[in-house]
Amino acid sequence: MNILVTGGAGYIGSHTCVSLLDKGHKVIIADNFYNSRKSTVKLLRQITSKEIPLYQVDVTNQSAVNKIFSEHQIDGVIHFAGYKAVGESLEVPLTYYWNNIISTLVLAKASRKYDVNRFVFSSSATVYGDNEVPFVETMNPLPTTNPYGETKAMCERILLDFSRANPKLSVALLRYFNPVGAHESGLIGEKPDGVPNNLMPYITQVVKGKLEKLKIFGNDYPTKDATGVRDYIHVVDLAEGHVSAIDHIQKGAHVYNLGTGRGTSVLELVKAFEKANGIKVPYEFVSRRPGDIAICYADASKAKREFGWTAKRDVIDMCRDAWNFENQSKSLVEYK
Numbered sequence: 506m507n508i509l510v511t512g513g514a515g516y517i518g519s520h521t522c523v524s525l526l527d528k529g530h531k532v533i534i535a536d537n538f539y540n541s542r543k544s545t546v547k548l549l550r551q552i553t554s555k556e557i558p559l560y561q562v563d564v565t566n567q568s569a570v571n572k573i574f575s576e577h578q579i580d581g582v583i584h585f586a587g588y589k590a591v592g593e594s595l596e597v598p599l600t601y602y603w604n605n606i607i608s609t610l611v612l613a614k615a616s617r618k619y620d621v622n623r624f625v626f627s628s629s630a631t632v633y634g635d636n637e638v639p640f641v642e643t644m645n646p647l648p649t650t651n652p653y654g655e656t657k658a659m660c661e662r663i664l665l666d667f668s669r670a671n672p673k674l675s676v677a678l679l680r681y682f683n684p685v686g687a688h689e690s691g692l693i694g695e696k697p698d699g700v701p702n703n704l705m706p707y708i709t710q711v712v713k714g715k716l717e718k719l720k721i722f723g724n725d726y727p728t729k730d731a732t733g734v735r736d737y738i739h740v741v742d743l744a745e746g747h748v749s750a751i752d753h754i755q756k757g758a759h760v761y762n763l764g765t766g767r768g769t770s771v772l773e774l775v776k777a778f779e780k781a782n783g784i785k786v787p788y789e790f791v792s793r794r795p796g797d798i799a800i801c802y803a804d805a806s807k808a809k810r811e812f813g814w815t816a817k818r819d820v821i822d823m824c825r826d827a828w829n830f831e832n833q834s835k836s837l838v839e840y841k
């Protein structure tokens with residue numbers, strides 16, 4: 506199939522392009538490089554030895570998006586492009602609502618106009634809010650603590666209504682847990698600008714000497730070792746989940762968790778990193794981060810049952826590949 510991947514130069518998008526191309530699909534990337542780099546597309550061509558048409562466009566621009574649909578016979582859309590920083594979304598909520606929702610509407614309208622009937626959306630486990638674990642797709646979403654999370658819940662709702670009105674449409678709403686790690690080549694991975702918000706890039710930058718020590722947010726949670734618990738998933742497993750989804754989705758709108766089903770605490774992840782790479786991670790405990798929940802992990806059985814996908818890589822693989830990427834990738838300036 507020819508798959509339009511919006512945000513295809515981003516962290517999860519780029520790994521998904523590799524997995525799609527590996528499985529014989531063709532990929533067209535639309536990205537405005539707001540939070541990604543053009544050089545990543547070159548690296549994708551290098552990793553896969555495949556042609557990848559690239560459109561440098563903002564996906565909120567309807568005529569620019571229509572142009573892509575008119576120039577290619579597109580069979581499916583995977584929509585990653587979106588703003589994703591929880592803290593930033595509290596500072597500039599309108600920017601988040603505008604970008605994340607308008608881009609989804611624009612793509613849905615173009616899909617309708619050009620009769621493209623497969624649509625995969627990047628959602629997030631954040632829509633479960635502070636539900637009981639494990640999070641199951643049948644649970645009612647709860648209000649999230651931030652505009653970013655709300656945009657994910659709203660886009661799910663928009664696509665659900667879109668599919669109800671268009672019986673030919675197949676929509677997969679993929680709720681990601683905590684993607685970490687990198688492609689085994691070390692050429693693509695997570696490269697946040699500035700000080701990272703997420704745990705794994707913070708750890709790699711501490712070990713690299715770019716940051717002094719890891720601040721563990723809270724050691725008073727009701728968890729196995731009092732630190733926060735998350736379902737970390739290797740980004741390549743997550744990418745393969747998208748290929749399974751685009752290949753197998755049925756008519757209608759369907760929600761799938763993409764997680765491993767295992768909870769790992771912050772301290773366990775630190776220990777796994779030390780074991781995988783033979784390096785100490787200096788850390789200290791600080792107070793909880795506002796908005797964080799104690800425990801989050803998936804019931805990952807639905808994706809396995811319905812499209813045969815399951816995460817194969819463990820936390821040691823994630824830590825090894827994240828560190829390999831940090832060591833291989835050049836400094837931001839050289840990289841751009």
Ligand code: UFG
Nearest residue numbers: 629630631682683702703704707720721722733734771797
């Ligand atoms: N943590 C630290 N120190 C840090 C960063 C994180 O102790 O410097 C802790 C957090 O408190 C949490 C865990 O590490 O317990 C994971 O934190 P992340 O920031 O890496 O990830 P979150 O679980 O907070 O959020 C991630 C994505 C969101 C997404 C959510 C879905 O960033 O976009 O997973 O569950 F919505």
